[in-house]
Amino acid sequence: MSISETTCWTVIRGAAAGGVDQRTEFARRYESVIRAYFCARWRGSGLTRELDDAVQDVFVECFRGALDRADPDRPFRAFLYGITRNVARRIEHDRRRAGLRLESGFELPSVERSLSEIFDEAWARALMRQAAVVQRLRAGDERAKRRIRLLRLRIQEGLPIRRIAERWDADPVKLHREYALARTEFRRALELVVAEHHPGPPGEIERECARLVSLFS
Numbered sequence: 001m002s003i004s005e006t007t008c009w010t011v012i013r014g015a016a017a018g019g020v021d022q023r024t025e026f027a028r029r030y031e032s033v034i035r036a037y038f039c040a041r042w043r044g045s046g047l048t049r050e051l052d053d054a055v056q057d058v059f060v061e062c063f064r065g066a067l068d069r070a071d072p073d074r075p076f077r078a079f080l081y082g083i084t085r086n087v088a089r090r091i092e093h094d095r096r097r098a099g100l101r102l103e104s105g106f107e108l109p110s111v112e113r114s115l116s117e118i119f120d121e122a123w124a125r126a127l128m129r130q131a132a133v134v135q136r137l138r139a140g141d142e143r144a145k146r147r148i149r150l151l152r153l154r155i156q157e158g159l160p161i162r163r164i165a166e167r168w169d170a171d172p173v174k175l176h177r178e179y180a181l182a183r184t185e186f187r188r189a190l191e192l193v194v195a196e197h198h199p200g201p202p203g204e205i206e207r208e209c210a211r212l213v214s215l216f217s
Contacts, residue, residue, distance in 0.1 A: 033080070035055050036121075124215045
């Protein structure tokens with residue numbers, strides 16, 4: 001699989017055209033983001049029982065024509081957020097029309113801002129997972145693959161460099177340098193992914209990457 005085959009707009013356009021593989025990949029990439037929004041919006045209400053159907057409704061909306069309106073010159077995050085929020089509001093409206101009580105107030109601006117932040121964090125995680133895939137695809141030799149394992153042990157498992165050095169019987173000083181290189185490689189992969197989702201000049205892409213990373217610092 002080449003990197004170009006994993007670009008978000010290849011997936012989006014293929015999904016819009018009815019491609020089965022592209023629709024599956026679209027769902028794999030963005031389901032966690034959509035689900036996080038509904039979980040936060042409907043926490044403590046009876047609507048949590050409709051969560052799975054709501055997620056599927058977003059995909060149905062996307063695949064029935066909404067993706068045709070997606071503009072590659074504008075951030076896809078805002079586009080997907082708008083569809084997800086509209087599906088939530090439609091379900092809540094239908095529930096009210098049926099005379100069913102909503103246990104929480106969903107429409108307050110402060111609540112919507114909070115939901116946007118939750119969506120943003122889930123979005124950042126999704127893009128970082130995609131960046132990790134790109135980094136793996138770009139790894140050209142065993143040393144590059146070893147740096148990816150180093151990054152996973154340090155970031156995901158929280159192991160200090162000295163512990164990893166002991167486990168690998170490696171020089172901690174050299175391993176620190178390898179870790180710095182691994183972070184640089186990941187950042188470059190993240191910039192590629194962000195550039196697809198958030199078009200703009202290089203400086204804007206760098207700022208968006210920094211913002212996404214800051215959500216977890």
